[in-house]
Amino acid sequence: MEKTIAAIISIVQELYSIDLRVQLDRPDPKFGDYSTNVALQLAKQVGKNPRDTATEIADKLKATGDYADVTVAGPGFINLTLGDKALLDLTRVNPGQIRQGQTVVIETNNPNPFKAMHIGHAYNAILADTMANLLAVSAATVRRVSYHGDVGTHVGKSMWAILKETGGDIEKLEAIPVDERNIFMNKMYAIGAQAAKDSDEAKKEIDELAKQSFVLDDPTYKAIYDMCAMWSYEQIDRIVARIGNVPIERRYVESETEKPGKELIVANTPGVFTQSDGAYIFEGSKYGSFDNVYIGSHGNGLYGAHDMGLVQLKYADYPQLDQSIVVTGGEQAAYFKGVIAASELAIPELKGKLFNYPTGLVKLTTGKMSSRTGDVVAIDWLFDEFGKAITERGGVAIDEIIAGALRYQFLKVKIGGDVVFDVNEAVSLTGNTGSYLQYAHARARRILDKSAGTVSYPIDVRDEDRMLVRKLGEYHEVVNRALESLEPHHICTYLFELAQEFNRYYEQYRVIGDELETHRAGLVAVYADTLKAGLAILGIHAPERM
RNA sequence: GCACCCGUAGUUCAGCGGAUUAGAAUGCUUGGCUUCGAACCAAGUGGUCGCAGGUUCGAAUCCUGCCGGGUGUACCA
Numbered sequence: 001m002e003k004t005i006a007a008i009i010s011i012v013q014e015l016y017s018i019d020l021r022v023q024l025d026r027p028d029p030k031f032g033d034y035s036t037n038v039a040l041q042l043a044k045q046v047g048k049n050p051r052d053t054a055t056e057i058a059d060k061l062k063a064t065g066d067y068a069d070v071t072v073a074g075p076g077f078i079n080l081t082l083g084d085k086a087l088l089d090l091t092r093v094n095p096g097q098i099r100q101g102q103t104v105v106i107e108t109n110n111p112n113p114f115k116a117m118h119i120g121h122a123y124n125a126i127l128a129d130t131m132a133n134l135l136a137v138s139a140a141t142v143r144r145v146s147y148h149g150d151v152g153t154h155v156g157k158s159m160w161a162i163l164k165e166t167g168g169d170i171e172k173l174e175a176i177p178v179d180e181r182n183i184f185m186n187k188m189y190a191i192g193a194q195a196a197k198d199s200d201e202a203k204k205e206i207d208e209l210a211k212q213s214f215v216l217d218d219p220t221y222k223a224i225y226d227m228c229a230m231w232s233y234e235q236i237d238r239i240v241a242r243i244g245n246v247p248i249e250r251r252y253v254e255s256e257t258e259k260p261g262k263e264l265i266v267a268n269t270p271g272v273f274t275q276s277d278g279a280y281i282f283e284g285s286k287y288g289s290f291d292n293v294y295i296g297s298h299g300n301g302l303y304g305a306h307d308m309g310l311v312q313l314k315y316a317d318y319p320q321l322d323q324s325i326v327v328t329g330g331e332q333a334a335y336f337k338g339v340i341a342a343s344e345l346a347i348p349e350l351k352g353k354l355f356n357y358p359t360g361l362v363k364l365t366t367g368k369m370s371s372r373t374g375d376v377v378a379i380d381w382l383f384d385e386f387g388k389a390i391t392e393r394g395g396v397a398i399d400e401i402i403a404g405a406l407r408y409q410f411l412k413v414k415i416g417g418d419v420v421f422d423v424n425e426a427v428s429l430t431g432n433t434g435s436y437l438q439y440a441h442a443r444a445r446r447i448l449d450k451s452a453g454t455v456s457y458p459i460d461v462r463d464e465d466r467m468l469v470r471k472l473g474e475y476h477e478v479v480n481r482a483l484e485s486l487e488p489h490h491i492c493t494y495l496f497e498l499a500q501e502f503n504r505y506y507e508q509y510r511v512i513g514d515e516l517e518t519h520r521a522g523l524v525a526v527y528a529d530t531l532k533a534g535l536a537i538l539g540i541h542a543p544e545r546m
Numbered sequence: 547g548c549a550c551c552c553g554u555a556g557u558u559c560a561g562c563g564g565a566u567u568a569g570a571a572u573g574c575u576u577g578g579c580u581u582c583g584a585a586c587c588a589a590g591u592g593g594u595c596g597c598a599g600g601u602u603c604g605a606a607u608c609c610u611g612c613c614g615g616g617u618g619u620a621c622c623a
Contacts, residue, residue, distance in 0.1 A: 025562080037565065040603080050603085074566045075603070112623080153622045210622085254623085279621060288549075289619095296621040303623045334550065334618050360551080361616085365558095393585055413559065417552060418616075425558070429585050431571045432559085439585045447582050481562060493560060496570080503586060512582040524582095546585085 001034070001090070001477065004080065007064040008038060011057050016046050024080075026474065032069065032079035033087065033470055039076040050076030084461040090473030091526055095480050097139035105143040105318050106132050106325040108248060109240045112149040113232030114158040116186040120329065120362045122243055122379050123410050123419060126539070127359060128327040129245040130411055130488045133537050138483040143318055144246060147310060147326075148236070150229060150253040156210025157192030158185065159221065160202065162228060163209070168220045173227055181231045214255065214300065239379050244403035244539045250317065252310055258301045261309025264346050265294050265301075272345040280305075284338030292338050307339045308346065315350065325355045330416070333358035357486070360418035382406065382423065389427040390435075395546050401438060404540035408434025411538055412492040432496050434540055437531065440499040441542040443506070444528040450512050451521040458522040464509055465523060471501045475530050479537065488538060495534045502527050 001024055008022045020038060027035040039054035046053055054072040062070045066083035073079050082090075109125035111117040129144070136142045165188065166172040176184050195202040209221075216222040233251070241247070265273055265280050273280045273294065280295035282304065294304035301309070314324055328336065336356035344351045386405055387397035395401075409426045413419055429435035448455060461469050478494040481487075511520040532542040 025565090028566080031566075035566095040565075043603080077566070149623060151623095156622095276620090281620065285549090285619090290549080291620055293620040298621075300621085302621055304620095306623085329617095330551065331617055332623090335623095337550095358551085358617095390585090395585075417559095420558065422558075425572075428572085431585095433571090433585085435585060436571095439583080443583055443586085450582060478562085485562095489560080490562075493562095493570085500570090500587095504588090506582080507578095507587045510582065514582090545583090 003065060004034065004061075007061060008036065008057065011060045011064075012038065012042065015056060015060070016042065018042065018045060026477075027077075027079065029467060029470065031073060031077070032071070032081040033473075034080040034082075035073075035077050036080075037077055039072075039078060043076065054078050087466070087469055087473060088458065088461055091469065091475070091530070093473075093476040095137055095476045095483060098480075098483060099135060099138040099140035101139075102322040103141045103143065103318060103320045104132075104135050104323040104325060105145060105314050105321050106135065106323075107147050107327065108132055108144045108245055109236065110147045110326075110328075111236050112154060113229045113236070114150075114155045114185065115189050115232075116182075117236055117239055117379065119364070119379065119382070119421060122239070122406070123362050124327050124329070124359060125240055125245055126243055126407050126410050127415065127488070128325075128357075130407070130537070130539055131325065131327065131357070131486045132246065133539055134483050134486055134488065137479065137537055140322075143250070143321075144248045145250045145252060145314070146236075146240075146248045147252045148233075148254065151210075151213040151255050151258075153206070153210045154189065154193075155213040155225070156206040156208070157196055158189045158228070159192075159209045159213070159225065160195065160206045161188040161191040162224060163221075166224070168224070170220075170223050170227065173224060182235045185228065185231060185235070214258065242383065242399055242403060243379065244400070244407055244541070246539070252313060254306050254310075257306040257309030257313060259309070260312045261305035261307070262295055262301045264308055264312060265305055268346045272342055282338060282342045284334075284341060287337060287341035289334050289336075289338030289341060292335070294342070304335075304339055304342070307336075308343050311339075311343045311347070311350065311354065315347065321353065323353055323355060324350075325357065327357045327359060330358040330360055332356070357415060360416055362419045362421050365420060365422040382426075385423055385427050389429055390546075393429060400541040401435075401543055401546055404438055404535070405429070405434035407538060407540050408437065408492060411488045412496075414489050415487055437495055437499050437535060438540070438543055438546060440503060441528060441531050441535070442544060442546045444502065444524050444531070445544045447511050447524050448521060448528065451517060451524075453518050453521070455521050455525045456518070458519055458526065460519075462516075462519070464505070468501050468505050468523065468527065471498050472526055472530055475534065479534070482537075491534050491537055495531060495538075498527070498531060498534075502531075 005022045005024060012018055012020050022036060022038055024034045024036050039050045039057060042053050043050040051072060054076040058070045058072050058078050066086035067080055068083045069081035071079050106128060108128040111121040132142050132144055192206060196206050212218060212221050216225060269275055269280055273282050278297040279293050281291060281293055283291050285291050292304055293302055295301055340354045343354055383402050386402040390397040410419060478490050482490040511517055511524060535542045
């Protein structure tokens with residue numbers, strides 16, 4: 001592909017003395033393997049009929065490489081059909097290492113303790129983890145971290161209910177069986193949240209308990225807080241692992257950000273921040289955000305101060321970082337613009353290095369949501385539902401496979417828009433799903449198991465192979481696109497198309513026992529490896545059988 | 547009010563910073579397993595790409611305006 005582009009550029013130079021940026025597209029297969037519209041772009045500058053221009057370029061291009069055909073079509077497109085050798089070679093090209101030498105710190109999960117972890121957290125975690133995979137494939141040094149809000153109102157709500165429930169007796173907490181802790185915590189938060197709405201008196205108590213989460217100077221409070229926080233993190237870590245994320249190497253918590261955050265803000269006032277009634281304000285409205293209070297008039301850091309503290313902690317831990325990435329819900333997009341602008345002003349070395357990727361909301365379609373905990377879908381419940389569907393098909397429901405199906409459901413849509421999550425659809429296992437790809441992979445592996453000879457790389461391309469080989473050759477191009485934009489959905493779309501292409505081939509051409517067995521098995525091996533590699537980037541397990 | 551995001555088949559979504567007849571999946575109607583796993587494949591059905599202008603040889607794609615939906619908009623995160 002690069003060679004072809006270079007050839008076209010030099011031909012255009014030679015013929016018209018014009019320096020042109022050339023783009024090759026993947027057209028409908030019936031037109032060829034690549035197409036370009038350079039002649040149409042040139043038409044005006046050259047002052048010739050675009051078809052004539054195209055013909056001139058095409059004639060010269062033919063001699064520069066392994067092309068089976070170079071034709072001019074329509075208003076002046078040049079369509080290229082690669083020779084077999086060139087087509088096959090494309091399947092061996094690796095994605096580009098475009099972030100060689102860079103260090104990237106990325107938060108791959110950030111649910112809060114003292115609160116239920118729900119499907120939205122899972123989406124963020126899966127997406128961020130997959131982006132981390134993309135970064136790693138592009139040769140960056142990836143540092144996975146997490147960040148959790150362990151102070152503030154939500155803690156007050158939970159603690160209020162927990163203290164009421166236990167009467168401050170930690171032994172009552174210890175008596176709760178391990179597998180009921182999560183249910184207990186979710187319930188306590190729900191009770192506290194409801195009380196805060198219903199009763200002004202309770203609200204006051206909750207505010208007081210929330211403040212205590214910052215200082216932890218009451219021994220009873222601290223003991224219970226510590227135990228419940230630990231339960232929460234165990235729960236978060238367990239679920240994050242269950243959905244197939246790579247473990248983090250450092251956990252950040254909000255309580256440790258207060259001090260550095262406030263110090264940084266005070267040190268940059270006036271200048272970056274302004275003071276008003278004792279509060280410290282950043283005029284984010286000048287930077288596409290909104291004016292926001294970072295330190296309250298009571299002297300405590302608010303979430304802006306904490307996020308700036310976090311930026312510093314990360315920078316201190318990873319001074320060589322080239323990018324720091326946070327993936328959050330879209331409702332925080334404007335807020336993060338402000339935090340990033342303020343951080344860059346306060347720490348100029350970080351200019352251009354801080355990124356927030358806002359995601360959409362996970363919306364649940366109404367349906368059978370019987371086992372919900374409050375308003376949220378428990379992730380364990382989702383695993384159960386997937387498990388049942390797989391068992392009904394006669395498969396073995398193991399977590400690795402279920403996690404793959406779940407990940408795909410989230411990753412196949414473009415980042416930014418809302419994700420409509422339909423449990424019934426997700427669990428259906430047919431069509432454009434993770435299960436389809438896993439099944440396709442398992443089936444291909446079974447063919448290879450049954451093939452007698454040693455499997456070797458195919459050496460030629462037969463007519464019936466062409467569509468499949470062509471698709472395989474697109475792998476590195478698609479991955480490159482995903483690497484550049486950090487958008488996993490490109491890979492999902494491609495892998496599904498690839499698997500469809502293979503399934504068509506599979507339906508029509510037999511491998512085992514055929515006189516072309518060696519050749520076809522080689523092709524199946526390339527396919528299975530490509531599929532597996534793509535799934536690996538998505539963090540999806542490619543089972544040998546299922 | 548202002549800012550950002552979104553609006554493509556009944557539904558859920560692709561459409562790669564423009565191009566040849568707008569694609570999948572799902573749904574519905576059919577056909578295909580004594581041969582490598584039918585969680586599969588094939589055929590049919592289904593769209594004034596929210597609306598209206600503009601730029602261009604060419605617009606779902608770029609620009610402007612409008613309509614509709616969502617989110618945010620200083621002491622909760």
